[in-house]
Amino acid sequence: MKRFLSAVAIAALFGTAEAQAQLPAGDLRLWLKADSLQVAEDAPITQWVDSSSYGTTFAPRTVRWDGVTPVEEHPHLQTVTVNGRTFPTVKFERNGALPSGDPGVDRSGNTDRLFQTSNLTPGSDPLAIVDGTSMTSFTVFKPNITTSGALGAQAVWALRGNDASLMEVGINPVGRLNHVSYDAYVGYQTQATIPAGKWNVLEYALTEQAPFDPVTFRSNSTEDASAPLTNLPVATNGGVIADRNDGINEEPAGSLEPFGIGGHAQNCCGEGETFAGNIAEIIIYARVLTPAEKDQVYAYLSDKYLAVPEPASALAVLTGMGGVALIRRRFTAGR
Secondary structure (H helix, E strand, O other): OOEEOOHHHHHHHHHHHHHOOOOOOOOEEEEEEHHHOOOOOOOEOOOEEOOOOOOOEEEOOOEOOOOOOEOOOOOEEEEEEEOOEEEEEEEEOEOOOOOOOOOOOOOOOOEOOEEEOOOOOOOOOOOOOOOOOOEEEEEEEEEOOOOOOOOOOEEEEEEEOOOOEEEEEEEOOOOEEEEEEEOOOEEEEEEEEOOOOOOEEEEEEEOOOOOOEEEEEEEEOOOOOOOOOEEOOEOHHHHEEOOOOOOOOOOOOOOOOOOEEOOOOOOOHHHOOOOOEEEEEEEEEOOOOOHHHHHHHHHHHHHHHOOOOOOHHHHOEEEEOOEEEEOOOOOOOOO
């Protein structure tokens, strides 16, 4: 006799398959997933914990960089649907003004950010990926707006502050992706722009090749899981960092900057360069990934966020004689 499992059981099976998918091993420094958050819809995010072995925590500030002026910066959980696939995200709101608000009153502020609150001891910060070490990252995000002067520059995430600016997924005022810019004197940006209101799967990497380190961006902003990552050439300095071992791009001992999500920590300038949009996942490695490893991460992310769900007929699970046979299992760990 043929019997079909309930929709709940099917979802559980596929959820388990997805949970078992493995990222490439070795030097995984950060893995933030919105689906790891155990909060209700539209609830404020008080803490986002890294799913890598480091378990780094991120939380909103309660005061501005001056250490005195109160701010309210809680992002919120928002469930979205793309191509019929529903998933949780962290929503960052911003109205273009400097941070403000009462930290005890939700949504009393005018910008949302999360900052690193653990693993900040000098010499032990897993996100202090400095000169001499390569970095490869993947980010799944949707910017609300990319070309408005009202918002100006935006930092989707960054390790950037007064003493050092190591890395940043930024969006400049005309919609180009940029690596660290520092007081407007140093900048590395893509020639092409990214669209607003579209989900992006972005690969951003710094490759150690002393004395010049290439900066690369590859993106899929089509919301089509079958589309490849497209290279976005970086124009400034030929797409290489002239010297990552200087006062701008080197992390000084004993002066660690907190990693920021939805903004960065540079006094003054950082208060205005916050992000408006949604983030679903951030993955950062402290090494170069092989082409096969990059394909593996991209397949994991595109399947998870962009792939059209299987129709009910394709998800039929036949049971009998104590056995279970899946008609098709789309999600595989090694793809």
